[in-house]
Amino acid sequence: MTQPPPIQPARPSLPPAESWLAGVPTPAQQRQDRYAIAALVTSLPGLVPVAVVLAGIALRRIKRTGSRGKRLAYGAFVISLCWMIAIGVAVALGLYGERRAGIGRTVAISEVAVQQCFDADLDADTLLVVRIADCAVAHTGEAYAKVRANLAGLSAEDKETVATQQCATAFGDFVGKPYEQSDLDMYYVVLEDRAIADGNVLCLVGMPGNHLTGSMRGSQR
Secondary structure, eight states, X not given: OXXXXXXXXXXXXXXXXXXXXXTOOOHHHHSBXXXXXXXXXXXXXXXXXXXXXXXXXXXXXXXXXOOBOHHHHHHHHHHHHHHHHXXXXXXXXXXXXXHHHTTTOEEEGGGOOTTOEEEOOTTOSSOOEEEEEOTTSOBSEEEEEEEOOOOTTOOHHHHHHHHHHHHHHHHHHHHSSOGGGOSSEEEEEEOOSSOOTTOSEEEEEEOTTSOBOSOOTTOOO
């Protein structure tokens, strides 16, 4: 009589051990990509070119390795864009301010406004035109006052004496030191002979052969 085969206990078939790991991030995938972190860190102080390059590298690495950090990389892009917009606005406002101030424009010396700085050859015998300059950078002269002086009917020598006296008084108030004690030179332009309310003599300060930086107001020079 044939013996029946032994009964084997029924066991469910188990998947291969490696399949249990499907979908479980590896240690490398759980870490934030170091390039993404570096991109975000460099974007905060405004190192835009460095941040953009690092963010681009990070995204390529993340796509290849599956590591984390995509949000950091995109965050670096956004912050860099904000910096670029801010810099662009600042530059535009600076150019607009220079345009309003007339910086770089060539004008007749008589058209220089008080508190405007300019570039010109102060050693020239006749100075007709100047170039308006930014007072914050090196320049040759500055208009510091318009004074009233009744010059009608005076000789050329007397006009010079009166105009010099009036501008010297304004010089002391502006620079903070009497003209006689200053190492700066003073110039004037007679706009018209008759005295008018807003002044008919333009007073200028400079130093031939040298450049001034900043306004001479209160410089005590």
